[in-house]
Amino acid sequence: xxxxxxxxxxxxxxxxxxxxxxxxxxxxxxxxxxxxxxxxxxxxxxxxxxxxxxxxxxxxxxxxxxxxxxxxxxxxxxxxxxxxxxxxxxxxxxxxxxxxxxxxxxxxxxxxxxxxxxxxxxxxxxxxxx
Amino acid sequence: xxxxxxxxxxxxxxxxxxxxxxxxxxxxxxxxxxxxxxxxxxxxxxxxxxxxxxxxxxxxxxxxxxxxxxxxxxxxxxxxxxxxxxxxxxxxxxxxxxxxxxxxxxxxxxxxxxxxxxxxxxxxxxxxxxxxxxxxxxxxxxxxxxxxxxxxxxxxxxxxxxxxxxxxxxxxxxxxxxxxxxxxxxxxxxxxxxxxxxxxxxxxxxxxxxxxxxxxxxxxxxxxx
Numbered sequence: 001x002x003x004x005x006x007x008x009x010x011x012x013x014x015x016x017x018x019x020x021x022x023x024x025x026x027x028x029x030x031x032x033x034x035x036x037x038x039x040x041x042x043x044x045x046x047x048x049x050x051x052x053x054x055x056x057x058x059x060x061x062x063x064x065x066x067x068x069x070x071x072x073x074x075x076x077x078x079x080x081x082x083x084x085x086x087x088x089x090x091x092x093x094x095x096x097x098x099x100x101x102x103x104x105x106x107x108x109x110x111x112x113x114x115x116x117x118x119x120x121x122x123x124x125x126x127x128x129x130x
Numbered sequence: 131x132x133x134x135x136x137x138x139x140x141x142x143x144x145x146x147x148x149x150x151x152x153x154x155x156x157x158x159x160x161x162x163x164x165x166x167x168x169x170x171x172x173x174x175x176x177x178x179x180x181x182x183x184x185x186x187x188x189x190x191x192x193x194x195x196x197x198x199x200x201x202x203x204x205x206x207x208x209x210x211x212x213x214x215x216x217x218x219x220x221x222x223x224x225x226x227x228x229x230x231x232x233x234x235x236x237x238x239x240x241x242x243x244x245x246x247x248x249x250x251x252x253x254x255x256x257x258x259x260x261x262x263x264x265x266x267x268x269x270x271x272x273x274x275x276x277x278x279x280x281x282x283x284x285x286x287x288x289x290x291x292x293x294x295x296x297x298x299x300x301x302x303x304x305x306x307x308x309x310x311x312x313x314x315x316x317x318x319x320x321x322x323x324x325x326x327x328x329x330x331x332x333x334x335x336x337x338x339x340x341x342x343x344x345x346x347x348x349x350x351x352x353x354x355x
Contacts, residue, residue, distance in 0.1 A: 033163065037165070040165065059158070059162060059163075059164040060162075061162050061163045061164060062163070062164050062165075062166055063159075063163055063164065063165040063166060064166045065166065065167060065168060068166075068168060072168075073166075076156075076166060
């Protein structure tokens with residue numbers, strides 16, 4: 001079991017969650033977690049594939065309450081990454097759309113969730129002065 | 131009970147971890163899920179079932195507010211109540227909106243109005259002769275120049291309305307004089323007039339001594355050869 005964990009953590013740096021799991025297994029996971037936690041939103045938070053500086057998260061699967069805003073979620077990600085306040089973070093939904101920070105997670109989920117039921121969020125460092 | 135309450139309110143400050151936010155409680159599920167929760171919504175969700183065996187260091191502050199909130203029936207806000215104790219800011223600060231006494235003292239002095247209107251201060255007059263002319267005009271008109279001058283300098287002592295009216299009339303007159311003078315000057319400086327003047331001087335010079343130390347404009351050349 002431990003070598004398997006090691007291999008998945010190695011894979012985690014290179015490939016995304018979507019590439020690691022097939023569609024039916026993802027759908028199955030979403031359904032299972034929705035039965036268990038009906039008031040939570042399943043979110044996948046990953047490092048953007050273009051990001052080179054920021055570390056990747058150890059856990060990518062998040063269950064968030066639907067009423068918190070995207071800004072709260074971003075600040076939570078910042079705390080997880082233990083970023084210094086001088087480093088800026090940019091959060092994209094589905095790797096292409098910048099997340100509106102005043103949107104609640106439920107709004108983001110209903111608008112932009114994937115076909116498997118996850119909400120895919122990726123983070124990258126934001127070039128503020130560039 | 132009260133101990134718990136005081137501990138809730140007073141132990142949150144020092145217990146704040148810089149890494150883990152107070153507003154969020156995160157737990158780890160066995161199959162890789164990370165459950166984010168705010169203490170407020172803790173009672174709403176179905177958290178009755180045991181979530182994780184390996185509840186690590188992040189969880190240790192959460193049972194206290196959670197249980198307290200359940201017991202009293204309060205909903206504990208996600209932000210600590212200390213954040214509301216700050217003072218309020220009034221957005222336009224009073225130094226901008228206050229109607230101070232200095233506001234009236236700035237532009238209301240009649241002497242200053244006079245200074246602005248006075249033609250000798252005007253930017254449009256360049257020559258000083260006009261002012262002299264105006265002074266003489268004044269003298270001939272009301273025969274008491276000292277009195278009028280006193281009125282002009284300190285009009286707020288006397289009946290300032292009449293003084294102002296008189297000054298305004300004078301100013302209008304002065305402007306008329308200025309205009310006339312400018313017209314005369316323009317006529318003098320016209321091209322034809324200059325030519326004529328030069329020709330006249332030339333004739334005089336031919337008759338008298340031939341010295342030309344005056345400036346003349348270039349004339350049309352007369353080709354006689």
